[in-house]
Amino acid sequence: MAVVHPLYYSSGNLRKISPSQLSDQQDYGTKLWGKATYRGTDLAYQAAGNLRRIQDTRDIASVEESNVTSFANNTASLGNTVDEGASTDWDYINQSTGTFSITGLNYPVYRTSSGDFQIMSYQDVIDTFVDQIVSNLVDGTDRGGLYSISTNETTYADHILLNASPIFTDQQFDKSIHGGVTSTTQMDILSLSSTDLPVDIESYYLWRKDEETAGSFERPLYWTGTDFRRYTAAEWETFLGTLLGYISVNETGHRVRYEVEATGTDTYAIPSYITKATMGTAMVNTTLASQVRINDQDGANAYKSQRLPTGASETNTTYTLKIYRF
Amino acid sequence: MDNHTFISARFTNDDRTTIQARWQDNSDETVFRNSYIVVDENDVQYKKLLELISEDQLHENSVVFWRQEKEQYDQLLVNIAKQSGDWIDVNDDSKFLERLVILLLQEESEINNEDIFKFKIAVFDHPKVSDSKDRKLKASLRKAKTYIEVVQLLSEF
Numbered sequence: 001m002a003v004v005h006p007l008y009y010s011s012g013n014l015r016k017i018s019p020s021q022l023s024d025q026q027d028y029g030t031k032l033w034g035k036a037t038y039r040g041t042d043l044a045y046q047a048a049g050n051l052r053r054i055q056d057t058r059d060i061a062s063v064e065e066s067n068v069t070s071f072a073n074n075t076a077s078l079g080n081t082v083d084e085g086a087s088t089d090w091d092y093i094n095q096s097t098g099t100f101s102i103t104g105l106n107y108p109v110y111r112t113s114s115g116d117f118q119i120m121s122y123q124d125v126i127d128t129f130v131d132q133i134v135s136n137l138v139d140g141t142d143r144g145g146l147y148s149i150s151t152n153e154t155t156y157a158d159h160i161l162l163n164a165s166p167i168f169t170d171q172q173f174d175k176s177i178h179g180g181v182t183s184t185t186q187m188d189i190l191s192l193s194s195t196d197l198p199v200d201i202e203s204y205y206l207w208r209k210d211e212e213t214a215g216s217f218e219r220p221l222y223w224t225g226t227d228f229r230r231y232t233a234a235e236w237e238t239f240l241g242t243l244l245g246y247i248s249v250n251e252t253g254h255r256v257r258y259e260v261e262a263t264g265t266d267t268y269a270i271p272s273y274i275t276k277a278t279m280g281t282a283m284v285n286t287t288l289a290s291q292v293r294i295n296d297q298d299g300a301n302a303y304k305s306q307r308l309p310t311g312a313s314e315t316n317t318t319y320t321l322k323i324y325r326f
Numbered sequence: 327m328d329n330h331t332f333i334s335a336r337f338t339n340d341d342r343t344t345i346q347a348r349w350q351d352n353s354d355e356t357v358f359r360n361s362y363i364v365v366d367e368n369d370v371q372y373k374k375l376l377e378l379i380s381e382d383q384l385h386e387n388s389v390v391f392w393r394q395e396k397e398q399y400d401q402l403l404v405n406i407a408k409q410s411g412d413w414i415d416v417n418d419d420s421k422f423l424e425r426l427v428i429l430l431l432q433e434e435s436e437i438n439n440e441d442i443f444k445f446k447i448a449v450f451d452h453p454k455v456s457d458s459k460d461r462k463l464k465a466s467l468r469k470a471k472t473y474i475e476v477v478q479l480l481s482e483f
Contacts (some may be wrong), residue, residue: 139370140369140370140371141370142328150327150359150361151359151360151361152359155351155353156328156329157328157329157353158328158329159328202360263343263364277369277370278364278369278370278371280361281327281360281361281362281363282344282361282362282363282364283362284338284344284346284362286338312392312395313338314339314340315338315339315343315344318343318344318362318364320364
């Protein structure tokens with residue numbers, strides 16, 4: 001690891017940037033991620049996306065039992081509700097990486113400890129700028145160009161909605177059909193149209209934060225072959241942005257990616273040694289915690305009984321969109 | 327949550343591994359949104375949430391929420407029972423008497439053994455019966471199969 005301090009021009013003198021000025025340049029580089037041109041990793045709303053799918057599971061009703069004599073006659077054969085008996089896969093997040101050419105770039109100049117001028121190497125750029133920029137990108141802060149999950153469905157200040165359709169909707173058995181009762185009740189609701197009667201509980205959407213305004217910083221110098229020249233704003237943006245994009249796609253330890261992690265019944269984890277952070281709200285797959293027997297006499301000789309999901313919500317799996325470096 | 331004001335938060339599960347936070351949209355105060363946060367000491371969002379609410383308050387909010395949910399459920403049961411005629415307001419004489427007539431006219435096959443047993447216990451506890459020495463009448467009362475039979479025997483004490 002060799003962090004160097006590039007030179008900049010100040011009132012007729014060549015000066016090496018201070019740690020504080022280097023931090024300003026790293027902040028500027030972090031904000032370049034907000035520009036699509038330099039963003040190494042993008043997400044999109046797309047069917048059959050390549051990030052791990054999110055699964056909604058629902059408890060379903062038992063099979064209905066019926067006889068012509070009494071509700072009691074249904075008891076022996078009446079089954080239980082089926083925990084997570086129905087499921088829907090939500091597979092709508094697709095990740096892609098950019099392509100960057102890093103040939104023909106002019107690298108900044110610094111002064112070695114022995115006083116010689118030296119052009120920064122590719123590795124020096126990683127160590128001096130990109131390593132910290134990547135650390136910033138995966139620290140869990142919502143920054144320009146980063147993707148996150150929100151329950152906002154329409155408006156979210158300084159963010160763009162990737163698609164009006166949710167990337168995940170948590171559903172449960174619709175307990176409103178029996179009012180949420182939890183002890184055996186006689187109600188005129190059987191037979192059901194299906195043992196799986198889902199109702200939306202919460203929907204989650206994919207957003208990207210808009211590009212953020214960069215602060216001021218000192219532009220370094222590069223060597224033209226005959227003299228030192230200060231990067232123009234456009235040249236420095238191209239240099240740092242292109243290398244950031246390339247390195248974030250290709251360099252081990254500095255690659256930036258997203259994945260969906262999960263804890264609970266559908267657990268999936270990025271290895272713990274990898275630096276990662278949650279982007280936006282977690283997404284919970286919930287079901288109902290208990291069951292209730294409903295009896296319904298339809299006519300003089302039809303005694304119907306069925307067990308339906310009911311009770312409070314219970315969280316089966318908590319999903320999170322993670323950004324990580326590896 | 328950006329552009330939102332924090333309202334409250336509570337755990338969503340018994341294991342207390344996930345938190346639901348409630349927010350109000352600053353640009354439209356009628357809009358409220360949820361966010362969910364994994365309880366992880368290394369998670370930035372969890373750390374930020376703890377700047378808005380203490381862990382103790384999270385636990386307290388969860389208990390209050392679950393208690394309110396139970397109270398709402400109990401009230402729901404009462405409403406359903408009232409609608410179906412299974413809940414009688416004893417202060418409402420007309421409804422009580424209407425229900426009493428229905429019970430007195432129930433056939434043996436319609437009566438739940440446990441219910442009539444409880445009714446007989448209440449009758450036996452009444453001083454008019456408990457103080458009586460009429461063993462034959464008490465034996466008949468024990469064998470009664472319907473509410474009206476119990477009432478008829480009660481009138482003989």
